[in-house]
Amino acid sequence: MTQETTTVIEHRLFQGDYRLLKLSAPAVGPLVQPGQFVHLRVPRLADAVLRRPFSVFKADAAGLSILYKSVGKGTAALTTVTEGEEINLIGPLGTGFPMIGKNTKTPVLVAGGYGNAALYLQAAKLPVKGIAFFGGRSAIDILCVDEFKTLGWDVRVTTDDGSLGQKGFVTAALDLWLAEQKNLQALELFACGPNAMLKAVGDRAIQNSLTAWLSMDRNMACGVGACLTCVIKRKTAAGWEWARCCKDGPVFEAREILWDE
């Protein structure tokens, strides 16, 4: 992990309300592993004491990009940054997605909305391409389908309103597909999206004795494991312990997580 003053090299509407922010980050960019995140000091957010964490969408030797939309004070301020402006970031942070197990023949990606941005690097890195289930509220919320297809993934889309792909939840499409599979042990799941979706994916994995890696999202303060804000319950032999999403995660295996009812 390192701290770097980056420069905005591209900032534009990507699709609908979703924006792409590309930063020149020669120190952090090359270090990013799939599933990791960066902690940005958002400019013009002077009365805010905390940084804002963002999953890395793409990264290379020159820099990195994030996909986001305005959902609060921090992201609203971020929409005002312009090309050439400097943004301080800390990264790469957290424990991301692991490589697939040696018995895995078909990796399965499951994403809700722009959660698939956090899966892109993993999709690119995995030596075997499999099937990707992308769900969203409406067609406008389904991003990057062609980019994942270009990487060699079989992309299946669901929308709540049926405006693109199959109508319904992404987990319903996943269920239908899982029911057709003969060799479940050849599958391994990687997921990012809303909590309810992650829990549903985790539950299915556990029911079918599959491994599922879930990228968890919690409010964070320090981002480096010091403050113990972003904790979730991780199962232990004796019960459970707090695990830090920023350091021990954000990616956890489904069987590790003790969900709060």
Added chain:
Amino acid sequence: MNEKPDMRIKIGSLEMKNPVTVASGTFGYGPEYADLVDLDRLGAITVKGICTEPHVGNSTPRTFETSGGMLNAIGLPGPGAQGFIKKYLPFFENYRVPLIVNIWGKTVEDYSRVAEIFNDQARISALEVNVSCPNVKEGGALYGTDVNLFRTVVDAVRIKTQKPLIIKLAPNVADIKVFARAAEECGADAVSIMNSYPAMAIDIETRKTQLANRTGGLSGPAIKPIAIKLVWEAAKVIKIPIIGMGGIYSPEDALEFIIAGASAVAVGTASFTDPSTVVRVIEGMEKWMAARKISSVAELKGTVQA
């Protein structure tokens, strides 16, 4: 070229090469920031509060950002005294920076026991006693706001340790001077002023409090003027050093605390905003003093004008 000012200060037998540490709870146990901060540049590192046994802490949400600050009610989760010794203390063998360990307890016996355990650890330079955590139901703030209980805790810890002893005072008392004086009379080597201020925030849509613990401690720039006033008041009545803290984000903030009467300062919430703050504060203080031909921190201390 101006001569470099003498930044050294002493807290009991603890010699710090500069007067800047970090506030307990904002810097983890040390390793968390080692990639981002040159730990040996600090006057001392103050680690998160430890009690005798492992402690689970509060439910989530544990923090909430507010204008110019943040609320926290982490609830002092931690590995316990032996867990800290095994898991974190070896890390500091590779560093020279003095280590201040913050301790807390639910009972006077807890405080006494944890002080006794750490007294044998050579790598630990000083103990800071948390009698003012606003977020733990038992003990915590109670020991910090009732002066008789306060004296009982300070006495109990003092008798168990030869290490420099720092007492972290609660800000929410009628008269900080009473507690500062009591700490000095009970043999403390310094006081830290201040802990976070008890506070609360509510989501108007759900009508739920923003923290699972309902209330928390407010920290950050919003509390700095409160801390400055408390340091100034306490400095008038005690001779032992004061470590000033509360919203320090810049060298100028730190200097303001020194002028109010603090001998040392701690950077807290600012490490979350920017981990480089603590080193920037050290360098900036030195530069500011050199430019004004102020030869030492001691010379600047308590020079607030009437």
